[in-house]
Each structure stands twice: as C-alpha cells, then as structure tokens.
Amino acid sequence: MAARRMVVIGGDATGMSAASQARRLKKPDELEIVAFERGRFSSYSACGIPYWVGGDVTERDALIARSPEEHRSRDIDLRMRTEAVELDVPGQRVRVREETGGEHWVGYDELVLATGAVPVRPPLPGIDAEGVHGVQTLEDGQRLIDALEQRVESGGAPRAEGGEARRAVVVGAGYIGVEMAEAFVKRGYSVTVLEKGEQPMSTLDPDMGALVHEAMCGLGIETVLGAAVTEIRTDAQGRARAVVTEDAEYPADVVVLGLGVRPATELAREAGLPLGESGGLRTDLAMRVRGHENIWAGGDCVEVLNLVSGRPQHVALGTHANKHGQIIGANIGGGYATFPGVVGTAVSKVCDLEIARTGLLEAQAAAVGLRFESVLIKSTTRAGYYPGTAPIHVKMIAELRSGRLLGVQIVGREHAGKRVDIAAVALHAGMTVEQMTCLDLGYAPPFSPVWDPVLVAARKAAAAVR
Structure with a gap:
C-alpha cells in the first residue's frame, strides 16, 4: 500500500511544526511529507527580527530553529524557493513554481495551509522605493541590515554631514513599530514614529496608550500622533528621502513600515475556501478548514476564537502558530488534539x-x-x-x-x-x-x-x- 502524502505550504512555524509532529507519529512508508517554502529560510523567529536589527541578537542564524537540511534529515522533503501558485481542491493537487520558473502539479492526501501573513502596505506614492523596508520575514530583516551596513561602510551612518544623527522614520506605532523604534535608537539614529491614531499601541485603550506616548517621548523618540502618511518622497536616484503626512514632512535616511499584517490567504480565496471577516481562514477546533476533511490551516493565515468575547479574530503570533502546527500534525498523524482559542495576550x-x-x-x-x-x-x-x-x-x-x-x-x-x-x-x-x-x-x-x-x-x- 502506497504511503499517503501530506503537502505543506509554508516552511515556518505552523508548517514545519505540523510536518515534524506528523513525522514523529508516522514513518516515511506510511506518510510522505512534502513542504514548499518560497523563501530562503525555514523555521525561524520573525518576532526576533527587531532585536537582531538592534544588535541584541548578533547572528541571523540564532533566529533559525531548524534549517532545511535538518528537516530533510528527518525525512521531510522541504523544497525551498518553491512557491505554491494554485490550489485544485476537487483534484487534490497544488501547482508550484520553482525558482527556475518551471511549474508542475503535486497531488496530496492531506493539505496544510501555513501561508502566514503579509505586511499592510498601502498604495502610496514612493511606498516601494529603495530605502523603504518591511520586517515580516527573515529576508526582510537581512535586506534592512544589509542596507544599514552598506551605509556604514560608505561612511553614511550613523552620522550625517555636520555630525547630525541619521534619521529613521517608522510608520505605525504598533508592536513592530515600537520595537523597530528601539532598534534604531540602539543604532544611534534619530527616530521619528508616525502614528495616524489617537495614541500609539492601538492594542491598548487610549488612556494606556497615552502612557506609552509619554514614555516614548521621554526616551527621545519623536512620536507624532494623528499623522496620516500621504507619500514617501524620493531623491533623483529613487531612494526614500522623506515621509510626508497631511501636515508635515519628515526627512528620512531609512523608512520602516509597521502598519500591521493581514492574513496571506489569496490562494485559499481563489480556491473557494471559507474566510472570515478578517480575511483569515475559518477552521474547526482541530484546525481543519471548515467543510474540507483533508485540508488544514494554522498560524497567521487563520482566524481564532477569542474566548472572552466569543468572537473570531485574527491574531498573528508565533506562540499560536507553533501550537496550531502541533495540533495539525497530531491529527494528521492519527492522534487527536484541539485548539480551543485565545484570550488575546x-x-x-x-x-x-x-x-x-x-x-x-x-x-x-x-x-x-x-x-x-x-x-x-x-x-x-x-x-x-x-x-x-x-x-x-x-x-x-x-x-x-x-x-x-x-x-x-x-x-x-x-x-x-x-x-x-x-x-x-x-x-x-x-x-x-x-x-x-x-x-x-x-x-x-x-x-x-x-x-x-x-x-x-x-x-x-x-x-x-x-
């Protein structure tokens, strides 16, 4: 009897936790595991990127829990730089595109969607200019660090002409925004945070956000509230030089976007899989996509139940992503596990x-x-x-x-x-x-x-x- 095939889309927390747990429970002759990751890294801590940028973590590889080679040594066929581009749910197959551009279909018996989330990137003039960075993936972090170090080598940072500190502008004062503000403070930059809301940290009530605002200003971080960004202004070479709001212009040597994330569910939407109001996939307690016995999903691409409100919500955190992977892997591997929900910690x-x-x-x-x-x-x-x-x-x-x-x-x-x-x-x-x-x-x-x-x-x- 041929082994069943488990196909995983996404090689980070949920995907590789699911693959690893399923492998612990099923031998290769019982379950073939194939995973596709479009990036260059697997099983890494995205939450650690701001601390790597700020120098608290000195080596990129310290953020990697398990390399592709380690996964392969455990009989998990992890294929890097390979992107899933289409789901054929009735035919139980996935069309993938390799780094060379070649495409082919791969069939599955069990499918795990671990596509994560993507940064919110509003369609503003200059938003894709050189010098504007997101920090969602390890590759994003590497590009940012490479850009900063290149400027150091060229004599461009952390001091500009006249001895003024180089200027970093962070757009958004949520978790990523405040963490990146700290990273640039540690690098000796003059930091401005632009937040369109009433207070920083919209995950807090305004009165508590006001305490954060006061403290950030006390730390030397210029924090501008009610600042809706309208444009990233560039120089003649197309590099970001300033961030423009409705009321002012803020010079910048580097710009970081910290506007939050949304579920990466385009594949699922095109395949007709059920999505919630946030755009995240809807699953049952076993992390099975609703209405599909052999399709599973977890991590930043799903909605979860808030146990206090009783409502579904999108929560992008590595803690939940790893738990989801363990639960999915246990269920595919013949065990039984459920994820009841979160309280929003x-x-x-x-x-x-x-x-x-x-x-x-x-x-x-x-x-x-x-x-x-x-x-x-x-x-x-x-x-x-x-x-x-x-x-x-x-x-x-x-x-x-x-x-x-x-x-x-x-x-x-x-x-x-x-x-x-x-x-x-x-x-x-x-x-x-x-x-x-x-x-x-x-x-x-x-x-x-x-x-x-x-x-x-x-x-x-x-x-x-x-």
Whole structure:
C-alpha cells in the first residue's frame, strides 16, 4: 500500500511544526511529507527580527530553529524557493513554481495551509522605493541590515554631514513599530514614529496608550500622533528621502513600515475556501478548514476564537502558530488534539518600557454588548524601599454584577510586562476579580510589593463592580 502524502505550504512555524509532529507519529512508508517554502529560510523567529536589527541578537542564524537540511534529515522533503501558485481542491493537487520558473502539479492526501501573513502596505506614492523596508520575514530583516551596513561602510551612518544623527522614520506605532523604534535608537539614529491614531499601541485603550506616548517621548523618540502618511518622497536616484503626512514632512535616511499584517490567504480565496471577516481562514477546533476533511490551516493565515468575547479574530503570533502546527500534525498523524482559542495576550517593549495586554479592550467589550467597569492603578514593580523598583500602571476591566475579568493592560518599567500572564491564566479559568484577590502569588521585596500590582487592581475592580 502506497504511503499517503501530506503537502505543506509554508516552511515556518505552523508548517514545519505540523510536518515534524506528523513525522514523529508516522514513518516515511506510511506518510510522505512534502513542504514548499518560497523563501530562503525555514523555521525561524520573525518576532526576533527587531532585536537582531538592534544588535541584541548578533547572528541571523540564532533566529533559525531548524534549517532545511535538518528537516530533510528527518525525512521531510522541504523544497525551498518553491512557491505554491494554485490550489485544485476537487483534484487534490497544488501547482508550484520553482525558482527556475518551471511549474508542475503535486497531488496530496492531506493539505496544510501555513501561508502566514503579509505586511499592510498601502498604495502610496514612493511606498516601494529603495530605502523603504518591511520586517515580516527573515529576508526582510537581512535586506534592512544589509542596507544599514552598506551605509556604514560608505561612511553614511550613523552620522550625517555636520555630525547630525541619521534619521529613521517608522510608520505605525504598533508592536513592530515600537520595537523597530528601539532598534534604531540602539543604532544611534534619530527616530521619528508616525502614528495616524489617537495614541500609539492601538492594542491598548487610549488612556494606556497615552502612557506609552509619554514614555516614548521621554526616551527621545519623536512620536507624532494623528499623522496620516500621504507619500514617501524620493531623491533623483529613487531612494526614500522623506515621509510626508497631511501636515508635515519628515526627512528620512531609512523608512520602516509597521502598519500591521493581514492574513496571506489569496490562494485559499481563489480556491473557494471559507474566510472570515478578517480575511483569515475559518477552521474547526482541530484546525481543519471548515467543510474540507483533508485540508488544514494554522498560524497567521487563520482566524481564532477569542474566548472572552466569543468572537473570531485574527491574531498573528508565533506562540499560536507553533501550537496550531502541533495540533495539525497530531491529527494528521492519527492522534487527536484541539485548539480551543485565545484570550488575546501580547507583550512588547520599547527600550526599558514594557507594554502588555490580555483579554478585551473597552471598545471590544462594548462591541459585544458587555457592561463593565474599568479601574486603573499605579504601583511599583518591587517593594518601594527595594533598590531598582520601578513604576507600573495596571488597568483592569471587569463585567458588571458578575465581576468576571474581561481584560488587563500593563505599562511599566522592568519586570512589569510578564505580570500579564497572571491575568491571562485568570481569563482562561473564567475567574472573577473577587477570586483574583485571593490568588497566592509569590512575594519577596526584590520581586513585588506585599500586594502585587495585579492584585491591587483586582481589589479595586472588585469594589467597583459590587
């Protein structure tokens, strides 16, 4: 009996996790695994790219978890620089294009879509000019670093004529935007962040975003709000030289786009597979594409269920992508696994400012018809008398009457951000803020005040919803 064939489109987190897990469960004579990756790298940490650009990570290969050769040594036929260009769902086959330009069809018994996400790139004049960079893939990061180092070698950075610092303009103040701002600060650039919204970090409520804005300005990062970009202005050689908004022009030696991402689901859309409102593929709990028994999808190209709101949403995070791959591989390999959903946890930083959130924002809670109270407290990361203590702000949102925890946002200095995990566990458990006040958290002066800031917020929220 011939081996069944598992075809994977996408050679990063979800795709290769699925392939690896399936291989652990099935031998090559039972399951042939073929994976296609259009890029030059496999199984890498895209989340680490800003820290590589900023110099915290010194080697590109430190971000690569497993090379193509390592995958092949485990009987996974990973074909690099090969792009899937068409799906024939009734015929159970994929048309692929090789680096040479040649195309052919490959049949499958099980298909895994792990196509990821693509950066939002608005159709503005100059958006594709030399010197304008995205940072979604390892290749993007390599191109940016090569460009920066080329300027250093030519005497062009980090100082311009007259001794002025070279200028980096980051468009967008979301996670990638603030992380790239930090990377350029570390490289000695003068940094301007342009954000069209009311505050940086639209993943926070505006009052918490205002704390981020204040801190970024204090770090020497010019952060301009309400700045809708209209054009990337270029020089005679076609290289980006300034970013233009409706109100001003900002000179730039390098421009980075941090406008978020959207699911890369063009193949799926053309094949008639079901997509949600965000454009992400719709799957069941086993990560099987709805209505298709032998097509699976995971990672940044799918929608997931938000366990707090009960609504589907698009969440592009490597943590979920790897879990999805493990679940898909287990199910294809004959086991059984499910992915129940997320609570929307994320953490980031810009220089020494840590930013975290989990659960719902006020606007999200209101959108699903929840009535709630919000509280905001200021505390310290350690006992107030202990050296190195730093400020921390915690915002907590709880449902009226029931007291159910709905969301937490944290902005603070060192040791602030990871406290969000306390709230993430509480959300998964469906806890009330009253129940949270009795959590047995670790205490010692170097780590926390007697009342941890999260518990202080819980006490205040409990009083507010009674």
